[in-house]
Structures are given as C-alpha cells and as structure tokens.
Amino acid sequence: MLHSLHSRLLIVAGVVLAAFLSVAAAVLDHGFRQTAKASVQERLKGQIFVLLGLADLDRPSQPLTAAQIPDPALAMPESGHYAQVYDAKGKVLWRSRSMLGLTVQWPGERAAGNFVFEDAISSTEERLFCLSYLVQWEPRDKRKPEVYTLQACEGRREFNSQVHGFQRSMWLWFSGLAAFLMLIQTAILRWGIAPLRQIASELRAIESGQQSALGGNYPRELQALARNLNALLIARDTHLQRYRNALGDLAHSLKTPLAVIRSILESDHRARAIADALKEPVDQLDATIKYQLQRAATAGRGALAPPVEVGPILERIIVSLRKVYHARPILISGTVAPAVIFYGDQGDLMEILGNLADNACKWARSRVWVEILRDKPASDNARPWLRIRVHDDGPGVPPERVHEVMRRGTRLDQSVEGHGIGLATVREIVETGYVGELTLQCGPQGTVAEALLKFD
Amino acid sequence: MRLLLVEDERQLRESLAARLRSEGFAVDVAANGAEGLFSGGEYPIDAAIVDLGLPDLPGAELIAKWRAKGLTFPILILTARSSWEDKVAGLEIGADDYLVKPFHTEELLARVRALLRRAAGWTEAKLRCGAFILDTGAKSLTYDGNEIEITAFEYKVLEYLMMHAGRVVSKTELSEHLYEDDNDRDSNVLEVIIGRLRKKLDPSRELNPVETARGHGYRFRFERTSASSE
Numbered sequence: 102m103l104h105s106l107h108s109r110l111l112i113v114a115g116v117v118l119a120a121f122l123s124v125a126a127a128v129l130d131h132g133f134r135q136t137a138k139a140s141v142q143e144r145l146k147g148q149i150f151v152l153l154g155l156a157d158l159d160r161p162s163q164p165l166t167a168a169q170i171p172d173p174a175l176a177m178p179e180s181g182h183y184a185q186v187y188d189a190k191g192k193v194l195w196r197s198r199s200m201l202g203l204t205v206q207w208p209g210e211r212a213a214g215n216f217v218f219e220d221a222i223s224s225t226e227e228r229l230f231c232l233s234y235l236v237q238w239e240p241r242d243k244r245k246p247e248v249y250t251l252q253a254c255e256g257r258r259e260f261n262s263q264v265h266g267f268q269r270s271m272w273l274w275f276s277g278l279a280a281f282l283m284l285i286q287t288a289i290l291r292w293g294i295a296p297l298r299q300i301a302s303e304l305r306a307i308e309s310g311q312q313s314a315l316g317g318n319y320p321r322e323l324q325a326l327a328r329n330l331n332a333l334l335i336a337r338d339t340h341l342q343r344y345r346n347a348l349g350d351l352a353h354s355l356k357t358p359l360a361v362i363r364s365i366l367e368s369d370h371r372a373r374a375i376a377d378a379l380k381e382p383v384d385q386l387d388a389t390i391k392y393q394l395q396r397a398a399t400a401g402r403g404a405l406a407p408p409v410e411v412g413p414i415l416e417r418i419i420v421s422l423r424k425v426y427h428a429r430p431i432l433i434s435g436t437v438a439p440a441v442i443f444y445g446d447q448g449d450l451m452e453i454l455g456n457l458a459d460n461a462c463k464w465a466r467s468r469v470w471v472e473i474l475r476d477k478p479a480s481d482n483a484r485p486w487l488r489i490r491v492h493d494d495g496p497g498v499p500p501e502r503v504h505e506v507m508r509r510g511t512r513l514d515q516s517v518e519g520h521g522i523g524l525a526t527v528r529e530i531v532e533t534g535y536v537g538e539l540t541l542q543c544g545p546q547g548t549v550a551e552a553l554l555k556f557d
Numbered sequence: 558m559r560l561l562l563v564e565d566e567r568q569l570r571e572s573l574a575a576r577l578r579s580e581g582f583a584v585d586v587a588a589n590g591a592e593g594l595f596s597g598g599e600y601p602i603d604a605a606i607v608d609l610g611l612p613d614l615p616g617a618e619l620i621a622k623w624r625a626k627g628l629t630f631p632i633l634i635l636t637a638r639s640s641w642e643d644k645v646a647g648l649e650i651g652a653d654d655y656l657v658k659p660f661h662t663e664e665l666l667a668r669v670r671a672l673l674r675r676a677a678g679w680t681e682a683k684l685r686c687g688a689f690i691l692d693t694g695a696k697s698l699t700y701d702g703n704e705i706e707i708t709a710f711e712y713k714v715l716e717y718l719m720m721h722a723g724r725v726v727s728k729t730e731l732s733e734h735l736y737e738d739d740n741d742r743d744s745n746v747l748e749v750i751i752g753r754l755r756k757k758l759d760p761s762r763e764l765n766p767v768e769t770a771r772g773h774g775y776r777f778r779f780e781r782t783s784a785s786s787e
Contacts, residue, residue: 349637352639356657356658356659357637357659359658360569360637361569364568364572364573368576368579368662391657398640421648425655428674447642448641451642455644
C-alpha cells in the first residue's frame, strides 16, 4: 500500500488532519471548561454577595435564617448548591439546609477581601466547585473586627453535563468535518497527481508496446520530465541502431580484408605452405572479431523496452533455416507456449534462437525442434522468465567436453563450420544481457541446449 | 554452369572469380550493384554470389530488384555482418543461402554447388541418371560403378545436361551457360565435345545417353534416379 504515492499522500493528509482536529478539540475543550468554570464562579460570587447582604454578622450565633434565603436550591438537601459561613477558626456558624447530612472542609485562613475558587470534595464524596470569601466585620458595638468566611459551593454534575454535551456535539461536528475534509483531500490529491498517473499509465503502455512515446498534455512542472523521457526513448533506439550500424561497418572493414587474405591463400596452390601457416591465426582473428562484435552488440534488458512477440521471430528463424538446410533431410519445427513475451532487444532474441537452432541443424541427423516456455520469476511482481530449449537428434557432445564447447571459439568438430562461436555468443548474451544461464545436456537421444532468460 | 559474382572488393572479386573458373564455372563479375543488376537481367545466370555491403546499390536492394523482375536464379549472399537479423533479412528478401566473411573458399564452392543442384531439383551432390553417376563434389563420372575419365570441359557439358536430364537443352543455352564471353562460343566445339562424350559414355553405341533433338539441341536421355533405387 505504501508503494502508492496516492496512498502515501492520503495517509499523511489523514494523520495531519487527525492531529489538527485533536489539537483543536483539546483547545476548544479546555476553553469551554474554562468558560464554564468562570460561569460557575460568577454564579457562586453572586450567591456570596446575596448571602453577605442578608447575613447579620453582628449576631454570629445565627447570622442567617432559612426564611431569608431566596434560592430554593439552598434549602433542598443534596441539591448540589450549598452555602455556609465560618468564623475565623473554621467553626461553621451557619450552613444551608441543602447541606443536611454533609460537610465541606473549611478552606483555611485566607487574606481578607479575596475570592478563592477551588475544587473540593464533600463528606459524601461529591465533587464540588467552591468559592470562598473572607470578610473582616466590624461589629456595631465597636468590638474588635471579626473575621468570617462565606463559602458557596456547587456540585460538578451540571458542569460535567455541560462539558459532556459540548464534547459530544464537538466530536460530532469534528467527525463530520474530518470526513468532509478527507473527501475533499482525496479529490484534490486525485486531481493533483492525475498527471503522474497519466505518466505511469503511458509508461506502462510504452512497456507493453502500445505506444512509443509519452503523448499527454502535462502540467508545466512535468513537461520537462515528459520531454526528456521522450528524448531518452528516441535516443535509446537511434543510439542502439547507430551503434549496431557502426559495429556492422567495423565488421565489414575488418572481415573483408580477412576474406581477401583467406581467398588468396586458398586459391593459390603455390602458397599452400603459407596458407597452412596462416590458417590458424586467421581463424583466431575471425573468431575474436565475430565474438567481440557480437558481444558489443548485445543490448540486454532495457528500461521501457517494448515486449517482443516470440512466435513470429521463431517462425522467421525456422523458415530461414529450412531454406539454408534445404539440401539436408532435417525436419525443423518449433512450439511457443501461449502468452510468451520476450522483454528485451529483438536482435538479442534472434541471435539466441538463430545460433542455437543453427548449431542444432549442423549436428542433427534428422530433426531439430525448438520449445519456448514461460517460467515463473523469483518474485510475483517480476516479468515471467523465458526458457528456450533447442533439441537435436545429433551425436551430441561428450559430457566431459560440454564446458569446453561453451568457451569462446571452441570448435569440437572442425568439419562443421561455425560451431563454437555460436554457443559462446549465446552464452554471453544470456549471462550478461539477461542474467540467465545456458546449459547443454547430451544423451543418446541427442542434445538439448537450454537458455533461461530473466527480465527482473 | 554460369555464375554472377557481385563484389566491390577488387582483390576478393578477382581471387574468387579465378577460383570459381578453375572449378569449371563460367563467371561474370560485377564490381557494384548497378553492374550486377544489369548482368543479372541480361545473361542466363545459373546462380549469383552477392556481397551485401555494396557501395552504390546495397546487396539487399539488388536482390529485391532481381526478384521483382521475376529472376529466380539462386542467390548466395556474402556478408561481413554475422547477426541473425541481417541473415534472416537477406534470406527473406529473396536470397537462398548466406555465408559470413571471411569464409573458406571450399565452403563457398560447396554452397554454390548445393544451390545449383537445389535449383535444378537435385538434393544430393551425386547426380544419378540411370546407371550414370556424376559426383559434383569429386568431379568424377561412373557407369555401373566403373569410372569414366572425362576432361574438365566435357564434365561441364555433361554436368549441365545431367542437371537438366530429360529436358532438351539447345546449343545456344548450353553455350550461354558454359561460356562467359560471346566470342568464345563456337557450336562446332560443342558438337565435338558432345561427340567425344558419346564415345566415352557409350563406347558400344547401345545406350545413346546424349541424344540429339534435331533442330532443337541435346537431351540426356536417362531420367533421374534416387540413391535407393540403385
């Protein structure tokens, strides 16, 4: 999944969105809690002011009476709204009826004239917000001023209910928003990377041989890439062609003088001794030129190489060989498994098939047959391998000499022209161009040359 | 048999032509594609040897032009390019065989002879007509297993007649396929050679292997036989 650019961007966008919404939710939740607490504080402050206005602190034994309390919640037990008055030592002088059966701890000595808002827990384990206010009261009888603490408390049930309600509502909205933003994000990503998808699709089309270059109208940022890729594709083909033409010209200029030398030496009977002496060096020179030029011409697996249909190539080789070996009673045939594709250079495939089949024809008694099969690659995503088997019913090569015959220029039977170089050429192409292997199995029934080609 | 050799490299052309002539072939030579195109269309060629790397008219185009004109003589291509793409392309365009430079002259001769035999419908190097066997490799003639000695020119005449056994071959055709130069052609010489051949092939004058079709030419009377029917 992470191999998809779209998925990567979507995952990153999702993570960033989730992080943003979480932080936003935390900030909003904190803000709402603060506001709700401030609201509770204001309410409790109002209550304290009311109590302060009603309280007769000149009569500390009973500063307030039930009848004086205007808020009915303070008269109802366990209503969640409580108030009480302490003296300087924390002794409760008055408490509201709602505090029947419960107590709240004295907040302690504080500086006079300050409101202290804090969390508290009642004796019944009810969590409360409490606001305390310490007043310094000068009695009418001019006695020394007395210190009283007025405390108003409110249970957290209502606060919690508000917070939970807010959170529910907030997460509902945020979830909707997140889903909406993800949809928008997906649409933007799809639209944004559509040109990349198009490039990928066109590259697949090039790989499958359906088109030869990128043709789409790409955005400015990708135009240079598309242009350069097209130039690369054209350069690859023309370069390979030019390179092979140059090698062909080189072959012509090297081999024609060799042909002249050989022809003159072989035509002039007076030069027999010189001809015999020069035969081996000329043969070696010829073999080296052939081998090295063919080696240099090997293209191998290429990036974006269009697939080559194997069937028609094999057919062309077989028809050509039937023409060349017309005089010999050899039956040349071939079979190609369905959907066999060669992902490489057509010239390489022709060299492999041509050399193996030609070699088999040179040795066969009556029959040569070629089998081309698909083979399972090492990994599931890789292109299928290709297995080429060329059978002949000839005398075969002794097992101990198989390795020798695969070496460059080795010719077991000098009477059969060209044997040796062909196998070495095929081996070179198969091993260096397609990371494969060439094997030769000989038995009483004949020889099987097998080339395994990989396109990983 | 008359061959056309199209090769731009002078030394190779001269050396090959000399060797082919020494092997009993009549050889026309062309140093470029244009000359080759003319000679191929003008003379009764039995087979052509064409270098693919000609400077003016590439060998492949020359072959294509010959085939387009309806010329069906067998063609052996000589190429320095040993790639199978080139070989297959050459064979597809109308050539019958290929040889990669530098080649052994013996192999060239063997391929040319094989092409000539193939063109005349023979598959073996030995031409068997009745009890007569002409070995084109060893250039020897036997009758009922007994060797008959013939000269090089007698061999050339007999080879052409046996190659086309059963068919009347005119003197003109025979001389055109045996001589390169018009000036060399002399029907009297041919008559003398035929006469000598008749004496050597049929000393008792019972078989009459080379019969005269009056006003038309000569015919090797014995039909082809296969090796198994000997």
